[in-house]
Amino acid sequence: MDVPTTVTTALEDRPVSGAVCLEAGAGLGNTTAGLLAAGASRVYAVTTNPDHASHVRKRVAPDDTDRTAVLEADVRTLPLADSSVEIITAHGLFNVLAPKTLDAVVSELTRVAAPGCHLVVDDYDPLPETAAVRDLFALENAASELANGTPALTFYPAGVLRRSFVAEGWEYDRERTLLDPVPWTEKHLRAHANAATALASKLSPELADPLTEAAEHLRQTIGDESVGQMYSLAFRLE
Amino acid sequence: MKTRPLGETGHDSSIMTFGTIALNWLEQEGADQMVELVLDRGVNHFDVAPMYGDAELKLGPKLRQHRDDIFLGCKTQERTYEGAKRKLEQSLNRLGVDHIDLYQVHGLEYEEELDTITGDGGALEAFREAKEEGLISHIGLTSHSEPQLILDAIDRIDDLETLMFPMNPVVAGKDDPDHDYAAVLERAEEEGIGTLGIKAFAKGPWPSTDELPEGDRPYANWYEPVDTPAEIAERFDFAASQGLTSVVSMGDPKLMAMVLDAAQRYDGMDEAAQRSLIERLRHEESPVPEQLHH
Incomplete structure (x- = not known):
């Protein structure tokens, strides 16, 4: 693992050893694995995505099933008691949260945090204008806005998240x-x-076809790119 | 080219070590040119072995011409006193010199071998005798095997002065004990043992011989190498920034100029860039089809 x-x-x-931890936005369970490896006494791995939940369950089994609870839940309505968690991680969570949900998520994470709780927020800085991958993300966001009325990806500057939590x-x-x-x-x-492409498929063919074609074209022409920065912010609740 | 102390040997090795197996693929004239090239670029540590085809013979002329400028490492796969003594003699003859600076146990693979080497009538007896006779100056060991075996070797060979083992970002990204060469590096540092990194430029194993017959491989390397200037430079920078004394060059002579260039330009690699490389390669290797996050 x-x-x-x-x-x-x-x-x-961070003092993970022996701590009750929450991985908000578990994804494939990378941070859950890291918390378990660092000696967490319990990890709540929260995700809205059933595929991710099942992946995390398989990943931690068979060694750490008793220390891990994978919860399918929204990070705005966590099935956890007030002041019950000692370490919270949000590793690559915020970039998939639309700006309108930001305040609700920050409040909910704060609600479940015990006094003295540590919080780690890891995410991506906005990409420089010259980055080619921006075009692909812009396209994904356009399809998402048209299909769901909300962007798929938002890269928050570290300062924005920092001020939200400090507030x-x-x-x-x-x-x-x-x-x-x-x-x-x-x-x-x-x-x-x-x-x-999946988002575009929800749209009329006049929109879906060119978006799909453009996404595939960008994927092929960019190939791969190393650009931008990923930051880690740490906080403590008094 | 920068140099670093090779453990407590008293020698400062260039941060690139010339893996002279590359000479095996060249005619004598080309081999001579390659030795001149690497010396000109500031490489002072060479590594050779009797199993590298004609490398010892082809290194000979230029080695003798520049003997004082070259710290010469050689090695043997023999595990017994008699075998090692014979192989050392053979190497001295084939190289045409009367002294090898560093003689290494080559390719330690199993715990039983360690028993043989360190036991009565074992290879290390021949190494120590040769050291007393002035045929060699320092004793080392090389291994691609699991880190725990190398750690055991450190425990069991008191006069061990250098180690050669794999170090690259693919290995560094794996957590299991079978890839924990960082633990070897750390221990070697504590013990004042010099460290030489191999497989720094490995992209992966060659495709199966069904898919790509050995004769159709484009490079004479043990593994499929990275082969662009940018990739070679980032791999060199990564390996050199882990704290190794020196990074051993690739086996294929076609890639040597790029490795030399990377070694000459080396100026450290910050930790965020090291992690970036580990992450990139982790994703390339990952069996998970859609891994969105770093």
């Missing part, structure tokens, strides 16, 4: 650069092109 170096780097200065009472601790540059591999690009 390899833990990405981004995760180990983000967690290495809820969190004390800012530190910022680290996890990746510089960020490697957007062929796999990432294919995943994003597929996401754009």
